[in-house]
Amino acid sequence: RFRLDIRKKFFTMRVxxxxxxxxxxxxxxxxxxxxKARLDGALTNLV
Structure with a gap:
């Protein structure tokens, strides 16, 4: 049986x-x- 939620497992759909x-x-x-530097700064602000 084909699962309709198979798209949820694709990398692109998760990312x-x-x-x-x-x-x-x-x-x-x-x-x-x-x-990397900007992302690190943004993630630091979240914590």
Whole structure:
């Protein structure tokens, strides 16, 4: 039997919700290093 909730198991379906919550300045970072630094700062503010 085909399971209708199979989409929930896909990586993209699980990650998009979290990606959309990232601060815009982190997502629009020009490099990976800048992205990591900005994301670290944003996550530090949450704790």
């Amino acid at each position: 998009v919700k979290h990606w959309n919550r990232f601060p815009r300045e982190a997502v629009d970072a020009p490099s990976l290093e800048v992205f």
